[in-house]
Amino acid sequence: xxxxxxxxxxxxxxxxxxxxxxxxxxxxxxxxxxxxxxxxxxxxxxxxxxxxxxxxxxxxxxxxxxxxxxxxxxxxxxxxxxxxxxxxxxxxxxxxx
Numbered sequence: 001x002x003x004x005x006x007x008x009x010x011x012x013x014x015x016x017x018x019x020x021x022x023x024x025x026x027x028x029x030x031x032x033x034x035x036x037x038x039x040x041x042x043x044x045x046x047x048x049x050x051x052x053x054x055x056x057x058x059x060x061x062x063x064x065x066x067x068x069x070x071x072x073x074x075x076x077x078x079x080x081x082x083x084x085x086x087x088x089x090x091x092x093x094x095x096x097x
Contacts, residue, residue, distance in 0.1 A: 001026045001033075012095055 006026055010017040017025060050056065075088055084091035 001029050012097065014095060 003022055003026065006017065006022050006029070079085050079088065079090070082090050
């Protein structure tokens with residue numbers, strides 16, 4: 001990836017990337033993208049998706065718990081430290097151009 005792309009992505013992500021780390025980050029991201037391209041080139045036609053890889057070894061029994069409310073409404077306490085809010089919702093800065 002180019003230096004400009006790394007800088008742009010860092011800005012969109014609200015991350016501070018030191019100048020001396022941009023080259024190493026560029027190489028790391030490039031290798032990740034190459035691996036993703038390699039994975040996409042694999043023919044998976046006719047292969048059933050796995051819900052859980054351990055199911056290949058042994059059947060998995062996942063007990064389900066009852067769906068019950070266990071926490072009280074703590075909206076006011078949670079919103080007390082919010083730097084900006086509107087009608088009980090967090091306000092965050094726009095980060096997507």
